[in-house]
Amino acid sequence: MSVGTEDLLKFYYYLLLTRGLEDRVAKLYRQGRILGGCYVGSGEEAISVGSACALESRDVIAPSHRDLGAHLVKGVQPKEYMAQYLGRRTGLTRGKDGNVHFGDLSRHIIGFISPMADGIPVAAGAALAFKIRREPRIAVAYFGDGASSRGDFHEGLNLAAVLTLPIVFICHNNQYAYSVPLSRQMAVPHVADRAKAYGFPTRIIDGNDVLAVYEATREAAVRARSGGGPTFIECETMRMRGHAEHDDASYVPRELLEEWRRKDPIQRFERTLREREVPEESMRAVQVRVLKEIEDAVDFAEKSPLPDAHEALEGVFAT
Amino acid sequence: MEEITYLEAIRQALWEEMDQDERVFLLGEDIGAYGGAFKITKGFLEKFGEERVIDTPLAESGFVGAAIGAALMGMRPVVEMQFADFISCAFDQIVNMAAKHHYRLREPVPMVIRAPYGGRLHAGPFHSQCPEAWFVHSPGLKVVAPSTPYDAKGLLKASIRDPNPVIYCEHKYLYRHAKGEVPSGEYVLPLGEAEVKRQGSDITLITYGAMVQQGLEAADQMSAQGIEVELVDLRTLYPLDTETILASVKKTGKTLIVHEAPQVCGIGAEIAAVIAQEAFRHLDAPVMRLTAPHTPVPFSSPLEDFYLPNAAKIASKLKDLASY
Ligand SMILES: Cc1ncc(C[n+]2csc(CCOP(=O)(O)OP(=O)(O)O)c2C)c(N)n1
Ligand SMILES: [Mg+2]
Numbered sequence: 001m002s003v004g005t006e007d008l009l010k011f012y013y014y015l016l017l018t019r020g021l022e023d024r025v026a027k028l029y030r031q032g033r034i035l036g037g038c039y040v041g042s043g044e045e046a047i048s049v050g051s052a053c054a055l056e057s058r059d060v061i062a063p064s065h066r067d068l069g070a071h072l073v074k075g076v077q078p079k080e081y082m083a084q085y086l087g088r089r090t091g092l093t094r095g096k097d098g099n100v101h102f103g104d105l106s107r108h109i110i111g112f113i114s115p116m117a118d119g120i121p122v123a124a125g126a127a128l129a130f131k132i133r134r135e136p137r138i139a140v141a142y143f144g145d146g147a148s149s150r151g152d153f154h155e156g157l158n159l160a161a162v163l164t165l166p167i168v169f170i171c172h173n174n175q176y177a178y179s180v181p182l183s184r185q186m187a188v189p190h191v192a193d194r195a196k197a198y199g200f201p202t203r204i205i206d207g208n209d210v211l212a213v214y215e216a217t218r219e220a221a222v223r224a225r226s227g228g229g230p231t232f233i234e235c236e237t238m239r240m241r242g243h244a245e246h247d248d249a250s251y252v253p254r255e256l257l258e259e260w261r262r263k264d265p266i267q268r269f270e271r272t273l274r275e276r277e278v279p280e281e282s283m284r285a286v287q288v289r290v291l292k293e294i295e296d297a298v299d300f301a302e303k304s305p306l307p308d309a310h311e312a313l314e315g316v317f318a319t
Numbered sequence: 320m321e322e323i324t325y326l327e328a329i330r331q332a333l334w335e336e337m338d339q340d341e342r343v344f345l346l347g348e349d350i351g352a353y354g355g356a357f358k359i360t361k362g363f364l365e366k367f368g369e370e371r372v373i374d375t376p377l378a379e380s381g382f383v384g385a386a387i388g389a390a391l392m393g394m395r396p397v398v399e400m401q402f403a404d405f406i407s408c409a410f411d412q413i414v415n416m417a418a419k420h421h422y423r424l425r426e427p428v429p430m431v432i433r434a435p436y437g438g439r440l441h442a443g444p445f446h447s448q449c450p451e452a453w454f455v456h457s458p459g460l461k462v463v464a465p466s467t468p469y470d471a472k473g474l475l476k477a478s479i480r481d482p483n484p485v486i487y488c489e490h491k492y493l494y495r496h497a498k499g500e501v502p503s504g505e506y507v508l509p510l511g512e513a514e515v516k517r518q519g520s521d522i523t524l525i526t527y528g529a530m531v532q533q534g535l536e537a538a539d540q541m542s543a544q545g546i547e548v549e550l551v552d553l554r555t556l557y558p559l560d561t562e563t564i565l566a567s568v569k570k571t572g573k574t575l576i577v578h579e580a581p582q583v584c585g586i587g588a589e590i591a592a593v594i595a596q597e598a599f600r601h602l603d604a605p606v607m608r609l610t611a612p613h614t615p616v617p618f619s620s621p622l623e624d625f626y627l628p629n630a631a632k633i634a635s636k637l638k639d640l641a642s643y
Binding site: 035036037087088093095096097098099101113114115116146147149150151177178179180184185186251306307308309310311312313316 | 348349351352356376378379380402404440441442443444445446613615618619620622623625626
């Protein structure tokens with residue numbers, strides 16, 4: 001399978017947009033201009049972008065808190081993301097929720113909630129609906145290494161296996177869950193070792209290589225769509241910042257960060273683009289477009305109205 | 320006497336109990352080297368070591384179940400939920416295993432689950448909830464919710480020494496916004512006793528947790544208008560101190576119950592029912608409630624401000640009640 005220049009530039013666009021938006025939000029956080037906490041997926045963009053780009057438009061994702069890239073690929077607009085962080089009515093939750101806690105079924109995104117791993121069985125349920133209705137669609141669940149300790153992870157994987165559901169499980173193994181290193185989270189070397197117990201294929205890939213993530217997800221998607229059942233993909237990566245922006249991550253060895261900084265997914269991909277002779281002007285055009293979209297998004301969000309107080313009462317029930 | 324924060328009071332209670340009772344140990348996420356999401360257990364790992372300050376995997380049901388098992392074997396585990404919102408992940412272990420064990424087998428389950436709860440921090444629907452009523456509704460659990468550093472320390476020590484599972488609700492807003500004096504020596508406060516935090520003869524204001532501060536502020540405003548409010552701080556939600564509640568209500572004849580949790584089937588509903596049954600002939604006005612509305616906790620400032628009771632809203636309700 002060869003990926004053409006157009007696709008390469010698409011990956012590049014989403015990688016840069018993800019990094020740029022999150023850097024911008026982190027800066028707003030430091031300036032005290034956003035409400036509440038601030039979570040970014042710096043250094044993990046290739047996982048979210050590469051996998052989401054491998055899906056059909058009607059496939060459903062259940063992202064986690066380091067998956068801005070997948071949201072963007074699915075059509076979330078930068079301005080909606082900024083408005084969400086600023087608690088504006090124009091955010092995807094209309095100010096009801098903050099930061100990365102959003103979603104939109106019209107764009108095939110199951111909204112993320114804080115309790116880690118809750119989205120995994122829910123994604124399995126989406127896949128179950130596709131299977132019952134014989135629709136050629138699949139679901140993708142995203143989660144971290146820490147989330148894989150929860151019962152909902154194990155229950156979701158097992159259910160998907162027993163029912164042969166069209167689903168792909170994508171793990172960001174970023175070596176830490178808040179301050180807890182992988183070695184204190186599990187007594188096996190890989191998250192995939194846990195998944196193996198459920199009886200479907202597992203893979204461990206380089207999560208900082210967007211093309212590797214793309215290829216692995218495509219393969220798993222083909223399998224799921226053709227009735228072959230689930231696949232588990234463990235993407236090895238590193239959480240390059242604190243758990244959230246308030247956390248200086250002083251518990252992470254500096255050498256480990258240095259080692260992973262050399263594997264930065266965006267710089268690596270830029271080298272790939274040059275190797276594949278993608279024109280410099282095309283790359284620059286993407287960079288310029290991204291910068292403009294980010295500034296427009298901040299501008300849009302800051303000019304957007306806050307919700308009115310009484311809107312707090314709206315929407316508890318469907319009508 | 321020394322002036323400390325609510326957070327420091329909780330830290331001291333844990334430290335002292337661990338220091339004097341080797342059965343006491345801690346379980347939770349990021350409580351070791353990191354010192355906990357709110358830094359309550361900072362320095363504990365260095366002092367008490369890895370076997371008594373245990374960083375768990377991300378698995379609430381697992382570590383709450385493990386705490387129950389250790390308690391059955393005679394240990395005194397104190398579990399830290401990173402946020403009270405995630406206590407629901409361990410709900411089954413708490414309400415089925417811990418809560419019902421003694422009733423069935425007459426064997427105690429001495430353990431504490433610390434639950435950092437409550438809003439006013441722009442933390443949205445999953446880091447702001449007040450889950451106390453879920454547990455009050457489960458026979459076999461005690462539920463504590465202090466409002467001051469003094470109460471926080473004395474009640475946590477009592478919770479750790481109690482032979483039952485205790486859900487200890489510590490309000491996140493109070494961590495750094497409540498300061499007060501605590502004695503330098505050892506003291507323990509009994510569970511199940513409310514405290515009249517302010518005397519008054521006109522209206523009884525019953526509340527707990529972060530709403531005590533707001534209620535006291537409202538009471539001061541009313542006092543300036545010649546209305547004297549008596550504030551009853553529940554401190555323990557189960558067992559409920561109906562004696563103190565009823566004594567105050569019988570004195571004033573008018574009651575406002577305030578809580579930050581949603582109204583429907585909240586603590587206030589139980590208190591109103593007790594008052595209706597036991598003090599009906601003493602009432603000069605309907606028992607009133609001021610609570611959060613029946614919605615999740617919203618994130619954006621105007622929404623969260625609307626959602627949460629505060630001093631101004633309490634004062635306005637008190638005014639209505641005074642002129643009833
Ligand atoms: C059930 C539950 N418990 C605790 C938390 C608090 N918390 C939020 S993220 C996190 C660590 C998650 O680690 P991991 O799954 O590896 O994802 P990462 O943050 O590393 O991307 C914790 C403990 C939570 N959100 N949900
Ligand atoms: Mg992780």
